[in-house]
Amino acid sequence: MHKSIATMAAVASILFLSPAVSAQEKLDVGSECTYFPFNYRDSDGVLKGYDVDVANEIGKRLKAKIEYTCMKFDGLIPALLAGKFDLIAASLSITEERATKIDFSVPYRLSIGQFVAAKAKKLVLFNADGSINKAAFKGIKVGIQRATTYDSWFQAIVPDATVVRYEGTDAVYLDLKAGRVDAIMSNPMKIYLDFLSKPDGAGFEVIGPQIAEEKYFGTGAGIGLRKGNDALRKRIDVALTEMKKDGTLDKFSKFYFPFAIH
Structure with a gap:
């Protein structure tokens, strides 16, 4: 009896002293999902495209789980501002007008x-x-x-x-x-x-x-975020900059296009 109590006390002390194991970060991403070849569903319903590849790679580098919400393009910014998701990955051009409402990452492709x-x-x-x-x-x-x-x-x-x-x-x-x-x-x-x-x-x-x-x-297409989320934006900027330097963006663009698009 005393041994069991002692064991339980030891386990409790270990749990108390050990740092909490945090759950994996989750990022909800809004996209149009009908804009081939940037964001679209294939014949099996799987979400694919250049924007999707970029967002998924950001998730890997940030060690975050990426989940998607699909909607019409003109509803994406209002939905982001309403808190329905954390990011927009939908070939969203970085423009002065949009930048008054939301923040953007560094660009990951050209906008023309x-x-x-x-x-x-x-x-x-x-x-x-x-x-x-x-x-x-x-x-x-x-x-x-x-x-x-x-x-x-x-x-x-x-x-x-x-x-x-x-x-x-x-x-x-x-x-x-x-x-x-x-x-x-x-x-x-x-x-x-x-x-x-x-x-x-x-x-x-x-x-x-x-x-x-x-x-x-604008200066290109970027990931859209709510204003004030500077810490996340900086992490995404680092990931995108690394992706450009190490050839990941080249690999993604050449899968869909016969030329670089960033």
Whole structure:
């Protein structure tokens, strides 16, 4: 009896003196989950893509468990601010406007835009010096994804243009092919993989130069966080910087693209 009591006391003292074993850190990540090849579900429902690979690798380096919440792109920032998840990994461009609401990690990929239209239309959307030809937008419809940097660019640069806004890019391509819009604007990397490199893209072409005005397209795409979460942001920045130096970002980008995207 006395021996049992002594043993129990010894065990209790060890537990009391030993540091508590903390549970694994968990980071909830918000993403669109329909934006191939950056964040999408494959035929088995598995979430994949460049953004997902980057977020999962951040989790490994931070020794944190990553879980995902999928929703429409324009709902991601409001949901982050409402505390529904901790991070956004959804090719979210780092812009001045967004930075007034949330914080960002260092960029992990480029953020640019480009136009595509049917060759037969022979659209001239740019002047010889590369500036936008605003007059060329009169009488045509341009398809873009709602609440993106492309949307912001149009509102500021060509506010009188007839813009058709979509919830996702699949419908943008369908309407371009069907002639319901005359041109589209999106990420050239995505346009190439989704459309131009496929049979449906035959007869269509890139129009003009890539647009990368920092005021609208930002310095690249980064991980979004709520303001004030500086400790986590710095840890993510370290992980992303290491991933760039050790070739991990190169490996991820070359899996999806025939070129580097960061």
